[in-house]
Amino acid sequence: MDILNPSLLDKLRAHFAERFSATPAVREQHGHGESHHEAALPDAVIFAQSTEEVAEIVRLCAAHRVPVIPFGAGTSLEGHLAAVRGGISVDLSRMNQVLRVSEADLDCTVQPGVTREQLNQYLHDKGLFFPIDPGANASIGGMASTRASGTNAVRYGTMRENVLALTVVMPDGQVIHTGSRARKSSAGYDLTRLFVGAEGTLGIITEVTLRLYGIPETISAAVCSFESVEQAVDSAIMVVQLGIPVARMELMDRGLIRAVNAYSGLTLAEEETLAFEFHGSPAGVQGQIAMVQEIVREHQGKDFTWAQTQEERNKLWEARHKAYYAALAQRPGAKGWTSDVCVPVSELSGAIHHARELLAGCGAPAVILGHVGDGNFHVVFAVDPGNTQELEEIAAINKQMVRRAIAVGGTCTGEHGVGTGKAAYMREEHGEAVELMARIKRAIDPDNIMNPGKILPGN
Numbered sequence: 001m002d003i004l005n006p007s008l009l010d011k012l013r014a015h016f017a018e019r020f021s022a023t024p025a026v027r028e029q030h031g032h033g034e035s036h037h038e039a040a041l042p043d044a045v046i047f048a049q050s051t052e053e054v055a056e057i058v059r060l061c062a063a064h065r066v067p068v069i070p071f072g073a074g075t076s077l078e079g080h081l082a083a084v085r086g087g088i089s090v091d092l093s094r095m096n097q098v099l100r101v102s103e104a105d106l107d108c109t110v111q112p113g114v115t116r117e118q119l120n121q122y123l124h125d126k127g128l129f130f131p132i133d134p135g136a137n138a139s140i141g142g143m144a145s146t147r148a149s150g151t152n153a154v155r156y157g158t159m160r161e162n163v164l165a166l167t168v169v170m171p172d173g174q175v176i177h178t179g180s181r182a183r184k185s186s187a188g189y190d191l192t193r194l195f196v197g198a199e200g201t202l203g204i205i206t207e208v209t210l211r212l213y214g215i216p217e218t219i220s221a222a223v224c225s226f227e228s229v230e231q232a233v234d235s236a237i238m239v240v241q242l243g244i245p246v247a248r249m250e251l252m253d254r255g256l257i258r259a260v261n262a263y264s265g266l267t268l269a270e271e272e273t274l275a276f277e278f279h280g281s282p283a284g285v286q287g288q289i290a291m292v293q294e295i296v297r298e299h300q301g302k303d304f305t306w307a308q309t310q311e312e313r314n315k316l317w318e319a320r321h322k323a324y325y326a327a328l329a330q331r332p333g334a335k336g337w338t339s340d341v342c343v344p345v346s347e348l349s350g351a352i353h354h355a356r357e358l359l360a361g362c363g364a365p366a367v368i369l370g371h372v373g374d375g376n377f378h379v380v381f382a383v384d385p386g387n388t389q390e391l392e393e394i395a396a397i398n399k400q401m402v403r404r405a406i407a408v409g410g411t412c413t414g415e416h417g418v419g420t421g422k423a424a425y426m427r428e429e430h431g432e433a434v435e436l437m438a439r440i441k442r443a444i445d446p447d448n449i450m451n452p453g454k455i456l457p458g459n
Helices: 006-019 024-029 051-063 116-124 140-146 191-195 229-241 254-264 282-298 310-321 323-329 345-359 388-407 423-430 433-444
Strands: 044-047 068-071 088-091 098-102 107-110 163-169 175-179 204-211 218-226 248-252 272-280 305-307 335-339 366-371 376-383
Touching: 006 044, 006 051, 024 044, 051 068, 051 088, 051 163, 051 204, 068 204, 098 116, 107 116, 116 140, 140 204, 163 191, 175 191, 218 229, 218 282, 218 310, 229 248, 229 272, 229 282, 229 345, 248 254, 248 310, 254 272, 254 310, 254 323, 254 366, 272 282, 272 310, 305 310, 310 323, 323 335, 323 366, 323 376, 335 388, 345 366, 345 376, 345 388, 376 388, 388 423, 423 433
Parallel strands: 044 088, 068 088
Antiparallel strands: 098 107, 107 204, 163 175, 163 204, 218 272, 218 305, 248 272, 248 366, 335 376, 366 376
């Protein structure tokens, strides 16, 4: 790989002018996400503005076998953005146009730099919304690349279910289109799903066609507290098993509630807490609430505290989305280390109990939260990145949590993706299927220029 080849740099600099940067500050910004993972700086950054420009960048880099790393909003948590082998970071944030919305078909097409908040602001006056909501204001391209989900996943699914079609720049610069706007198809291989979750290792996503939903007629939100995490989790499991279509069902342990109150100015009871949101018709929402309240009472939960107005609901969910930053604020200067295992719902209570046992002797501040309706939970550690002993301790805890999840039929990552942080567990989770993934990678990207060092161990 000859990234320092003057002819390549001259071509890129001449073509992109002020949108090409090799300054240390810009490179540093593009060499990491928001977690504890060590930064690895690209050799240069290019701010692309169209599919054609991305294709031109890739073609030039492919000719020199230079790595290409796509960059969206920079909010990833598993080392996805680190240029572990140098190369060019392709910043897609200026590709931020909503290209098309069909109210009749409930779909839209956007460029990859559109953020989830930007999209929903655009859609609001049309009576539509896009429900996938990872805590950060992530870009749609990044969300597709990591197969993201969030608090609404229990009802609306993840990016896997909500991406209909893609435009992708391949490792040789060819532009392909996958999928269609049809809600189902049996025509050939499902290439859209191949790229959703590929983390930029097979190509760069430059357009995304998404499912949309009508804004519900009625939305109600409430929190309730419990004496123990087990009571809260068992309530959540029963809600799922009875098929009650709640839109959100989030667990926050008492440590996180304390942090959220301090960070977001709330006054929630500092106890183990479930937060719910209900969507539907007035009668449908009242029916959901009645059933969930009965389940909560059976598990010794306390009465619901309601977020009555849209402003109160927004404040509640904004505080939940900022939980990661609230956890870090407990320890000034800390970095975040977040595990996001996911297990079958019936195994959730045992997995969280196991995690709490592991945390009993942990020296770093740690909180538990989770999208418990789909078996996904997180432990957020506020770590001192310079404390080697502490990092080793947390790595050991993380490993035990992951192995427990895999052992009971779960996964090492429910929504953050693999990156560099979870690559070591891929073979343990997937066995011989990892070799098939490696063959797919080699067939599509034989020179390994697309975000190398991610997902596959040894890649």
